[in-house]
Amino acid sequence: MTVLNAPKIKILCVDDSASIRARLTEIINRRPDMEVVAVASDPIIARELIKLHNPDVLTLDIMMPRMNGLDFLEKLMRLRPMPVVMISSRTQPGSEETRRALELGAHDVIAKPRVGSNTGLEAESANIVNKIRAAAASTSLASQPRKKSAPIRLPAPIRAAAPRRTNGEDLLVIGASTGGTEAIREVLEQLPASSPPVLVVQHMPAGFTRSFAERLNRTSPLWVKEAEQGEPLLQGCAYIAPGDQHLKVERRGSQYFAQLDAGPEVNRHRPSVDVLFHSVAQQAGKRARGALLTGMGKDGAAGLLAMRNSGAFTLAQDEASCIVFGMPREAILRGAASEVAPLEQIADRLAGQASLSRQLRIDSITTARIHRFWPETSARFRAKAAGQLQRGQAAY
Template sequence: MSGQNGILIVASDPLLRKVVTETITPLIGDTEVIAVSQTRATPERLAGAEIVVLAARDNDYPSLKNVFELTKACGRPLLLVTAGESTEGRTVAAQLKIPSGQLISIPELDIRSELTAASSRIESALRQARIDRPRSAQAPTAPRPAPVRVQTSSEPAMQRPPEDLGAPYLGVVICIGASTGGTDALMTVLSGLDKNCPPVAIVQHMPKDYVEDFAKRLDQSCAIDVTLAHDSQPLRPGLAVIAPGDQQFRLRKGNKGIWTALGENERIGGHCPAVDVMMKSAAQELGKKSVGVILTGMGRDGAEGLLEMRRHGARTLAQDEASSVVYGMPKVAFEEKAADTVLPLQKIAGWISGVTLNLPK
């Protein structure tokens, strides 16, 4: 963002970030709107924004604590959008000296419709923020990062669960692995899933610099929310997370729900991330409350993990030869009896929807 002529939306929850962006964009004409997670809310971005919009559910405040500290120093007009019933939003607004007219509080039951109903209040708040904005601002200094401990073993230590105080999701998770031809195949599968489907964890072999843009493209084209996975990210229905292109990716489960765990950057079976790693973690952590799918791709990555999932009671599927761009990964999965079902690409989303309805909740 160059100059102070854009609106920066910061939210840790992907759905809230998406819906707030969709609500604000029609209200501000040609002004640029940039939406980022809390990890990308850099001091430079905050100071360079015309207006900063912070959005949070009741459970999001711990993850946004660092952003709140940075916004105190950025000198930009602030709006705070809160979704939920807690009083923490009012506390944060007071700490950040946000005027009452620039605190937008809505229930969390139906965020999209509630924000639509509040659009006139949001528009007025944005207009007032533009009147009140200072002429310039200094970029705040980011807190000095804590030293990073290097993990030396090939299997990282058990990650701590996310600090999430809401009702945990402990249901079924869909795990999908793909390689060559997988970008189009994933578009076909994910676009066929209902917006309230179980969470989806994905490993797609792809250079790390392209994964985030791929996730954004899927997010724009599908009913479900699609995002690049980050460490200790809670899973929920209607959300698909794609493993970054340079870290091993696992699933963990505890009494606070099911979450992602990013680990070492060593190649396992020639891949980082490896489908086998994700699927083996799903087998061990989730067992029969998981579904494994191997799509088109070269090599054999995923066959061992899919077989382990099947041995733990999961339903498993491999894409058929006729619809695969490269019949490598699904072929090995079929030959090693890791897949209990083989289907053409166009029927996979329907199969997923069907089997997840019959699995234990």
């Protein structure tokens, strides 16, 4: 429902076809809550129009004169991040261009019909305006330049022969949106092959998460796959939430299992980071470790706070290393992050805290046994254990 007197969503359409620009303008301007404030035939013109009109959302083609749309998207997300919906004949499901657009930070993609463009666009009109609304709702953030950290390149992964079952120990969870595909890759490449199960939500449409997981599997020490309903979560394996399905965790005895849910969107996303984080807070509590990475909007902030309140260790990516400092910023403002760290330190902090947590449980069991059988020595043991723990925490 449209809110009366609410400001309209301002859209800039960038496409080298005059007929496509006209058709998109007609489709968008029929809606009472949005309007096309300008059109551009190439990115060079678009750059000046962005400064002039400050649009809320950009629709962007790929094949254009003077500058490729993907090259423009990369520059835009680095220097002036804003919600972008790609509308191109090259953004077919599973295509390399689609994968690259989502990696660079496009909010969503729509495949432009190859023939009968006007008729085809009209058939896609509801999809187009809904994705524009979702992009606008993800919030447009400050357009300050981002300090980009150098990516860490690792040799070919060395992983265990096969993942193995856990004994109800730690879970690692990661959530991301705009710019998250490369951030997730960097984190997974740095996690050790012996890591606890890792669950990942990246805002991505249906049809793209399987190839995303396969690509990560080629470079990560972990076994990476798209999550499947009811499968056990194994040590040394990372699970990517399928596009258009929420990912949750269920604990049965000492084993965790993946649960998929096609319920309503949360924060305008399915999969939603909040859904995963809330589930992990309930099922794993202090045995979980979570990181909220780059992205527009606020998805994951409430869930990260629930995790922290349940005793989990929580991280937010810092502003300097984010493509878009939206989701982490919201988490920090809510007090959801135990720590704020640059991207290159996220994996070490997650892995270090997981290792420390396991040692804490070993120490607590040993302390309990000594207290039971040798009460007179328990006080000295606890004092020594406390000193060791303090030194261990300082090392991390």
